[in-house]
Amino acid sequence: MILPRKSKxxxxxxxxxxxxxxxxxxxxxxxxxxxxxxVFQDSYVIDKFSIVLxxxxxxxxxxxxxxxxxxxxxxxxYQGEYYYLLLSSLLGALVICSSRDLLTIFIGIELxxxxxxxxxxxxxxxxxxxxxxxxxxxxxxxxxxxxLYGFSLxxxxxxxxxxxxxxxxxxxxxxxxxxxVLLSAVLVIAGLGFKVSTxxxxxxxPDTYEGAPLPVTAYLSxxxxxxxxxxxxxxxxxxxxxxxxxxxxxxxxISGLTMTLGNLVALQQDNPVRLLAYSSIAQxxxxxxxxxxxxxxxxxxxxIFSSVTYxxxxxxMNLGAFLCVQVLTKFTGSNDIYEWAGVAKTSPFVGVLxxxxxxxxAGVPPLGGWFAKxxxxxxxxxxxxxxxxxxxxxxxxxxxxxxxxYARISKIIWMDEPKIEYSENQLVIENPLKVVGxxxxxxxxxxxxxxxIFSNLGNIASMLLNN
Amino acid sequence: xxxxxxxxxxxAIVFLPIVSALVITFxxxxxxxxxxxxxxxxxxLTFLISVVLLLEFNFSNASQLQLGTKVSWIESINANYxxxxxxxxxxxxxxxxxxxxxxxVYSLExxxxxxxxxxxxxxxxxxxxxxNGTFVALDLILFFVFFEIVLLPMYFMIGIWGDKTIRSVxxxxxxxETRLYASIKFFVFTLFGSAFMLLGFLGLxxxxxxxxxxxxxxxxxxxxxxxxTFATLVFAVLFLGFAVKVPMWPLHTWLPDAHTAxxxxxxxxxxxxxxxxxxxxxxxxxxxxxxEQAKAWAPAIAILSAIGIIYGSxxxxxxxxxxxxxxFSSVGHMGFxxxxxxxxxxxxxxxAIIGMVAHGIITGLLFFLTGSxxxxxxxxxxxxxxxxxxxxxKTGALLGFTAMASLGLPGLAGFWGEFMALLGAYNPLDxxxxxxxxxxxxxxxxxxxxxxxxxxxxxxxxxxxxxADEWKDKELHDADNYELVAWIPLVILTVIIGIFPKLIFxxxxxxxxxxxxRAFGG
Numbered sequence: 001m002i003l004p005r006k007s008k009x010x011x012x013x014x015x016x017x018x019x020x021x022x023x024x025x026x027x028x029x030x031x032x033x034x035x036x037x038x039v040f041q042d043s044y045v046i047d048k049f050s051i052v053l054x055x056x057x058x059x060x061x062x063x064x065x066x067x068x069x070x071x072x073x074x075x076x077x078y079q080g081e082y083y084y085l086l087l088s089s090l091l092g093a094l095v096i097c098s099s100r101d102l103l104t105i106f107i108g109i110e111l112x113x114x115x116x117x118x119x120x121x122x123x124x125x126x127x128x129x130x131x132x133x134x135x136x137x138x139x140x141x142x143x144x145x146x147x148l149y150g151f152s153l154x155x156x157x158x159x160x161x162x163x164x165x166x167x168x169x170x171x172x173x174x175x176x177x178x179x180x181v182l183l184s185a186v187l188v189i190a191g192l193g194f195k196v197s198t199x200x201x202x203x204x205x206p207d208t209y210e211g212a213p214l215p216v217t218a219y220l221s222x223x224x225x226x227x228x229x230x231x232x233x234x235x236x237x238x239x240x241x242x243x244x245x246x247x248x249x250x251x252x253x254i255s256g257l258t259m260t261l262g263n264l265v266a267l268q269q270d271n272p273v274r275l276l277a278y279s280s281i282a283q284x285x286x287x288x289x290x291x292x293x294x295x296x297x298x299x300x301x302x303x304i305f306s307s308v309t310y311x312x313x314x315x316x317m318n319l320g321a322f323l324c325v326q327v328l329t330k331f332t333g334s335n336d337i338y339e340w341a342g343v344a345k346t347s348p349f350v351g352v353l354x355x356x357x358x359x360x361x362a363g364v365p366p367l368g369g370w371f372a373k374x375x376x377x378x379x380x381x382x383x384x385x386x387x388x389x390x391x392x393x394x395x396x397x398x399x400x401x402x403x404x405x406y407a408r409i410s411k412i413i414w415m416d417e418p419k420i421e422y423s424e425n426q427l428v429i430e431n432p433l434k435v436v437g438x439x440x441x442x443x444x445x446x447x448x449x450x451x452x453i454f455s456n457l458g459n460i461a462s463m464l465l466n467n
Numbered sequence: 468x469x470x471x472x473x474x475x476x477x478x479a480i481v482f483l484p485i486v487s488a489l490v491i492t493f494x495x496x497x498x499x500x501x502x503x504x505x506x507x508x509x510x511x512l513t514f515l516i517s518v519v520l521l522l523e524f525n526f527s528n529a530s531q532l533q534l535g536t537k538v539s540w541i542e543s544i545n546a547n548y549x550x551x552x553x554x555x556x557x558x559x560x561x562x563x564x565x566x567x568x569x570x571x572v573y574s575l576e577x578x579x580x581x582x583x584x585x586x587x588x589x590x591x592x593x594x595x596x597x598x599n600g601t602f603v604a605l606d607l608i609l610f611f612v613f614f615e616i617v618l619l620p621m622y623f624m625i626g627i628w629g630d631k632t633i634r635s636v637x638x639x640x641x642x643x644e645t646r647l648y649a650s651i652k653f654f655v656f657t658l659f660g661s662a663f664m665l666l667g668f669l670g671l672x673x674x675x676x677x678x679x680x681x682x683x684x685x686x687x688x689x690x691x692x693x694x695x696t697f698a699t700l701v702f703a704v705l706f707l708g709f710a711v712k713v714p715m716w717p718l719h720t721w722l723p724d725a726h727t728a729x730x731x732x733x734x735x736x737x738x739x740x741x742x743x744x745x746x747x748x749x750x751x752x753x754x755x756x757x758x759e760q761a762k763a764w765a766p767a768i769a770i771l772s773a774i775g776i777i778y779g780s781x782x783x784x785x786x787x788x789x790x791x792x793x794x795f796s797s798v799g800h801m802g803f804x805x806x807x808x809x810x811x812x813x814x815x816x817x818x819a820i821i822g823m824v825a826h827g828i829i830t831g832l833l834f835f836l837t838g839s840x841x842x843x844x845x846x847x848x849x850x851x852x853x854x855x856x857x858x859x860x861k862t863g864a865l866l867g868f869t870a871m872a873s874l875g876l877p878g879l880a881g882f883w884g885e886f887m888a889l890l891g892a893y894n895p896l897d898x899x900x901x902x903x904x905x906x907x908x909x910x911x912x913x914x915x916x917x918x919x920x921x922x923x924x925x926x927x928x929x930x931x932x933x934x935a936d937e938w939k940d941k942e943l944h945d946a947d948n949y950e951l952v953a954w955i956p957l958v959i960l961t962v963i964i965g966i967f968p969k970l971i972f973x974x975x976x977x978x979x980x981x982x983x984x985r986a987f988g989g
Contacts, residue, residue: 305543348586352492364658365615371541374608374665378544381669392669396662403658407622407651415626415647455543 012069015083019062019090026055042162043101049464050097052308052457053230057093060223060315061086063439066432067323068215082122085115086219093227096234101161102151105231109147112227113140113195116220120212132211135204143194143201150187153180154239163238176242185240185247189254192235195228198288199258202281209277214329217273218322221280222315229287229311236291237300237464248295249387255292256391259285259398266405272325272337275405276318279361282402283314286372289391290379297383301462306379309458313372313447320357320440323433324350328413331427332420337409342418347427353437355410360444362406363399368447368454373399375455474536476520477550480564481600481613483513488592491585499584503575506588510568510595517564521557529554529974530981532605532682546608546679554978555750555820558971559743560602562827566739567595569953570732573835576949577842579628579730587628590620591732598740602747607668607679610752611661614712617741618657621725621733626650629728649721649728656711656721664708667701671756681752688756689985702760705753706768712745715768715805716775719798723782726794731838734790738797739831743823746804750816750982754808758986761811762896766903768809769892773910775802780917784924789840789847792925793833796873799918800826800884806911807888810904811987815891816979821971822884825964829872829881832957836866839950840929843943849925854934859945863930865954870926872961874919879965885915896987 029051036047064086092111099105117140121133155161157180158169175181193201209217240247262282269275287310294303327350332340344351360367373395380392429437447454471479487509494502520534535551552560570591578584593616600613629646636648672679674697675687687693693701711718722742726734754761779799786792804826807819840855840862841847856863872879875886892908895901946954964970 345581359619364619365612370612370615375544377666377669378672381666382673384673389666392666393663396666399662400655400659403655404651407654410623411626411647411651414623415650450540452539452541452543455541459543 011080011083012065015087016062016065018087019058019065023055023058026051026058030055038100040104042164043104044098045100046098047464049304049461052461053097053226054094056226056312056315057090057097057223060226060319061090061219063319063436064215064219064223066436067218067319067326068213069432070430071213071215071326082119085119089113089115089119089219089224093223093230096227096231099234100163100238102154102163102166102239103161105234106147106151109192109195109227109231110144113144113224116140116216116224119216120208120220122213122216123211126211128207129211129213132204132208136208139194139201139204143191145191146187146194147191150184150191153184153187157181157184163234166239167241170239170242177246181240181243182246185236185243186250188235188240189232189247189250192228192232193254196225196232196284196288197281198254198284199261199281202258202262205281206274206277210271210273214273214322214326217276218319218326221276221322222318225280225284226311226315229284229307232288233291233304233307234464236295237304241298241300244295244298244300246295248292251288251292251295252387252391255285255289256394257285258282258288259395263398263401263405267401269405270336270338272329272335272409275337275409276321276325279402279405280318282398283318283361285398286376286395287311287314289376289395293380293383293385293388293391296385296387299383302379302382304464305455305458305462306375308461309375309455310372312454312457313368313444316440316443316447317357317360317368319436320353320444321361323436323440324354324357327427327429327433328354331422337412339419340409340413341416342413343422344413345418346422350427350429351413353441354413356441356444358406358409360448362403364403366445366448368444368451370448371451371454372447374451375458471516471519472523472534474534474538474550476516476523477534477552477603478536479516480513480520480560481550481596481603483509483516484567484592484599485596488589488596491589491592494585496583496585502585502588506584506592507568507571507575509592510564510571513595513599514564514568517561520552521561524552524557524974526554526973528977529557530977535603535605537605537680540606540609544608544679545677547606548609549606549680549682550603550609551605552603554974554976555982556602556747557974558820558824559747560599562824563595563598563602563740565956566736566827566831567591567598569831569956570736572949573735573953574732576947577731577839579732581628587624587732590624591736594620594624594736598736598744601744605681607671607681607684607752609679610681610748611665611668614744614748615658615661617744618654621729621737621741622650622654624733625653625725625729628730628733645724645728649724652721653725656718660708660711660718663704667704667708670697670701670704681756685755685985688758691759693757694759698757698760699763702753702757702764705748705757706764709745709748709753710771712748713742713801713805714745714798715771716778716798716802717771719775722798723791723794726797726834727788727791731834731842734794734834734838735831738793738834739827742797742801743827746801746808746819746823749805749808750819754811755982755986762898762987765809765811765895766900769806769895769904769907772802772806772809773907773914775799775805776911776914777917780914780921783921784917787849789849789852789925789929790834790837791847792849792921793830793837796833796918796921797826797830799914800830800873802914803885803888803911806907807884807891809895809907810888810891811896811899811983812891812894813976813980813983814887815895816983817972817975818884818887818891820975820979821880821964821968822888824971825872825880825884825961828957828960828964829869832865832869832954832961833873835950835954835957836862836869839946840866844938849928851935851937852929853932854938855930858934858938858943861946861951865946865958867926867930868958869961870922872965874922875915877965878962880961880968882965883968885911889915896983
């Protein structure tokens with residue numbers, strides 16, 4: 001921010017470099033890892049769970065910077081602040097991964113989401129952007145207060161902030177089914193439900209997504225959402241682990257509603273960003289399913305494994321989908337998918353990428369999305385609970401419904417007759433975008449053919465509970 | 468050729484096509500000859516490897532899985548890259564590699580609009596990977612992935628190169644192009660079936676010692692480990708997944724649309740190979756792993772098959788569109804295949820496999836011929852066609868021959884599948900309801916008569932008679948060399964298999980007998 005206007009480009013370069021460099025200590029931690037290290041009176045930990053997810057957040061943010069590079073450049077806005085805010089949000093996400101007490105995780109959650117309020121209103125002159133940002137802000141504050149209220153109940157009950165201590169107390173004093181713990185869990189679920197946009201706390205998402213600059217939307221739907229899920233995973237599997245059978249059912253209902261509603265509404269969208277907004281609501285329903293069922297079976301390791309594997313694969317394919325939307329919107333100059341008719345014929349390369357990402361989101365083999373869906377079904381059926389099987393069936397039906405709108409994009413860009421003649425020269429894909437495209441497409445395809453790599457990461461993350 | 472027998476050959480058959488497709492996408496559009504040559508080379512090479520494996524295959528031990536390998540694939544869920552073939556999959560695998568070559572040969576000169584050899588040939592090759600992979604996969608997850616891989620290329624093949632006729636479809640506000648409707652219908656139907664199939668696979672995984680390996684699950688299944696509501700549900704979802712693909716009545720409605728809308732090569736591959744993935748799934752997975760449930764469901768499958776046979780033939784009689792007629796005939800023919808499978812006897816399942824191969828060859832050829840004719844005449848309306856023998860003597864003669872083969876004329880390939888399926892249904896596995904099966908057999912026999920009826924009716928309308936006036940002054944091109952190269956081998960195979968069915972039975976019989984005796988202990 002202190003740099004003169006002329007050298008603003010340095011900021012972007014510096015942000016990119018800084019993000020990349022921050023991977024180095026992470027790698028060192030990874031290679032020299034022996035056991036979990038606790039600091040700050042056990043409230044902050046470096047274990048494999050945190051390393052894996054931190055790596056994910058850093059890479060996603062890096063890719064978001066690449067997406068933003070030219071997008072932000074083309075507007076005459078404040079670049080310094082843009083990168084500063086995104087980096088702050090990243091810091092929040094990183095804090096969440098390592099936090100093991102209520103205060104630290106709350107700071108992490110707020111640090112991750114507060115900058116996004118500002119970023120989503122980035123297009124100052126745009127009414128939609130303002131509307132989305134205000135909605136997001138109001139609901140965000142509400143959700144923060146819900147979470148805080150939930151935490152305060154726990155603190156009042158146990159007089160402790162550390163996850164481990166709280167769960168120990170709940171266990172020894174057999175408070176697992178006490179209404180206070182349950183109320184606290186419900187408040188936290190509701191509060192984080194806003195962050196990850198599950199039904200019925202999802203209503204802000206489509207408006208905010210539509211109003212925000214596209215790279216910010218991508219970040220919101222990938223990184224912010226993942227951060228919310230990490231917080232949810234941490235809290236549910238540690239603090240509330242003893243009352244799983246109570247909140248498990250609630251989450252299962254939320255999960256089923258979220259995927260169904262998200263998909264049904266997505267069917268009717270013609271704006272690509274709104275379509276992706278509803279699709280990401282539906283995907284959130286899938287991510288939450290294994291956590292929900294693990295509450296009932298108390299097999300938390302499996303829940304973490306499935307959710308984290310899904311989050312990792314989802315992050316890259318969804319980022320890729322946003323990349324394609326960004327490129328196609330700019331190329332066609334239209335925000336209506338039906339106006340994209342036949343563009344793939346002009347640019348088969350973008351067409352193929354779009355097809356791959358959207359079919360991967362639909363879960364069609366051999367693209368990564370199939371494996372993500374598969375681990376979810378695996379968790380649900382592995383529970384051998386009737387309710388798990390029912391949710392599995394709902395999920396299967398939803399997978400088919402979602403195909404209809406994901407496939408529609410491919411149908412439009414490949415099969416419909418072009419309404420306007422496009423020339424190939426109009427299509428300029430800047431180099432940073434190419435990097436994003438290559439990275440995301442490689443991961444999307446590889447995670448489908450060799451899912452082992454990614455499920456190993458999920459497996460490693462699930463060791464959270466062992467230390 | 469020792470080197471190919473440790474799974475390397477089979478892997479090459481599976482992955483060579485998709486790797487070639489990837490290479491093709493990187494060849495610039497302007498090098499059209501190179502693209503075509505490369506696609507042809509790759510498919511021929513794949514076929515040659517399958518021939519080498521055919522020679523390597525130990526026929527005296529055809530009931531055992533051979534030439535395969537097992538490598539860890541997704542460790543955390545215990546899914547392996549486990550492949551191998553036995554007498555049941557061998558003929559289907561060779562058929563698949565063979566038809567793919569013919570499809571590419573035909574496409575060299577007869578590309579559908581919009582002409583874009585790069586995309587079209589690449590899709591055929593991706594499709595081939597899916598088909599070959601399904602026939603060699605011995606792990607449920609691997610099977611699922613290959614089973615699904617065929618969806619994307621077929622979706623695009625129908626959607627981009629398909630029939631552009633505008634039609635109104637109930638449920639759609641606006642009129643819609645046939646290809647768009649048919650392609651998404653095909654995709655949604657199949658995905659619906661297979662999403663549930665995947666749930667069934669997971670059920671087997673959890674009840675069956677946490678393994679996805681088909682041979683291991685067969686081992687567990689034959690000891691009667693899967694019982695009760697669980698097994699009933701699993702069989703139900705597997706049935707759904709496979710029956711949509713076959714397709715069995717009443718899940719067949721995507722088929723006439725997809726077939727009619729698809730470009731010629733698309734229909735050929737769809738009829739010749741894709742439909743077999745479903746019936747193969749019954750033989751390879753559903754019956755051996757869940758024998759008791761198969762027994763319980765067999766009468767229902769037999770009845771549905773019988774309905775399919777009759778319904779398919781009657782629907783054929785009502786068609787005016789030549790290609791749609793052939794499409795409905797597939798419903799009937801696959802009904803015979805499923806009737807054979809439902810009998811759960813060696814005779815019936817042998818019949819099903821030879822029926823699958825024969826249907827692949829004969830109906831594949833029929834789709835080639837009708838595709839070529841509709842290209843020449845620019846119509847598929849049988850009322851306008853007529854006197855084809857005089858206008859296009861070569862195509863007409865081939866059409867006559869193939870129709871005879873399709874109606875099950877003894878001495879040609881189509882005969883064995885139908886005849887033996889009826890035989891199997893006359894004498895089903897002990898304990899099955901004989902009345903149901905014999906009634907199905909009677910229905911099937913009526914079906915053969917109806918089949919003969921509609922095929923002869925079709926020949927009379929299309930091939931015989933005097934050409935209509937509208938064709939008099941037009942210059943119509945009879946089959947060219949590319950077409951003949953693609954078609955003649957199918958004719959020869961039809962005759963050879965018709966005269967020496969042992970070519971197929973020699974491979975399948977041991978494996979089928981072993982399957983039945985292991986599943987039902989007889």
